[in-house]
Amino acid sequence: MEISARGRLEVRITAADVGKRVSVRRLNDPAAEGEKFTDTVGVLASWDDDVLVITRKSGETVHIPEASLVAGKVVPAAPARRRGPAATYEELAHAATRAWRPVESERLGEWELRASSGFTRRANSVLPLGDPGMPLEAALDVVRRWYGDRGLPAYIQTATGAEGTQELLCAELERLGWVREVSAEMWIGALAPIADRGEPDEVAGVVLSREADEAWLARYQRKGVSEVALEVLGSGPSVWFASVPGEAGGVPAAIGRCVVDGRWAGFAAVEVDPALRRQGLATRVMAALAQRALDEGASAAWLQVESENVGAREMYARMGFAAHHVYHHYREPGACGGEPRTTGC
Incomplete structure (x- = not known):
């Protein structure tokens, strides 16, 4: 944590650091048992009404009262992977969507709206790479109407945990009531x-x-x-x-x-x-x-695996695969849960 020349912990982040990767230490509830402090590392998604919102690599969103902070600083991006092919999040996102093409798609600015009569979330969700060309809430209204016209719940696929991923968008979706329903990891390795x-x-x-x-x-x-x-x-x-x-x-x-x-x-x-x-x-x-x-x-390989699939993860690790980023599907507020479908809940 950030320590001053006098040996004291200091908070060296402000609301101007929203969007940057930070490390903070906060006081725990005095009534709680265990450690006195908790450390959190992730992207500072917002700092409003005296509350910091930090999105961890896993996509978990942590709300931290400003009054509980004892130290904080901006930290470098997570170190690059030491094995396997080099790859950016955007490159992998494009490769994955080309490998699982929807039956129908439409552009909303730089976003891609994808639908396939409810067969898998990947083929029935928005891939939000870049700018939708309008304010976020207006874009989400368009998204909900587009999927509603097709009898489908609206899903948005996001990612966290790598350079260029969408921690800020995840935090905004959660603020607006969208529900993170499914998360998995993208793994890559040499072929x-x-x-x-x-x-x-x-x-x-x-x-x-x-x-x-x-x-x-x-x-x-x-x-x-x-x-x-x-x-x-x-x-x-x-x-x-x-x-x-x-x-x-x-x-x-x-x-x-x-x-x-x-x-x-x-x-x-x-x-x-x-x-x-x-x-x-x-x-x-x-x-x-x-x-x-x-x-x-x-020359390079990718695959997607859920965190609960222990056997598959062990096998892929033996083959030389390693996690690159985590991806998530956010469901619109009030929609049915479970796999996308064309019928009711």
Whole structure:
């Protein structure tokens, strides 16, 4: 924390530092047990009515009474990752949206409004990169009408935890009553080590196709896949579907999807028969897809994983992936929760 020449803690931030990364120390409630102080690091999202709002890397918003501050300073951006490919948030956001294209989209300034009859939040949410071309509350009114006209709740996809992410927008959405419903992480890594994890004979046993056939869809966790869903699944610059055949040619033992886009290969829908997990099937699927992506000139990989999916996170870490940023979906006030859909709650 900031310490003066006389050895005293000092608060060296002001409301003029909104938008900067800060580190603050505050006094805890005297009635609470435990430590006397709490430290918070994140982006200073606002400082109004004697309350600081700080958004942490995880997207958590912390409200701190000004009177409880004992020290504070502006700190440098989080250090760059030490392994894997270099990437900006904006580059990854564009790569991810090209790999999961909505059936319908429309521009609102630099924002992109995306709709696909309720199939996944990613394909039914606003990607707010840049300026919507009007004040935020007016833009949110347009967003709510646009999704309402399509029978969908309005969602906005934001990100935190990396340079250029949207901590300020997250804080504003929460102030306006939008509800953070789902968060996950974007992980990235080098592509070649993923391909190297598959033995040649094992990779040769993985079937690659340009289309998701009925067998592949039978293993896919989202049931009742519609024509809209098939259109989204098949979207992207160069899409590949992988399957490890099951017994007697039935439902595959494992599946996966990969979209090759320039230097990036994006992995998704890696799923394994629950009775066959921890036998290396997911690794085989990803190795086969990675080898195909390398053949097409890609060198880096990305994927999205939920924090609760411990098994997947451990596997991806072993492959050399590491978290780049956290992304969130904010739902409009008063709308139904759960997956987007075209029917009522």
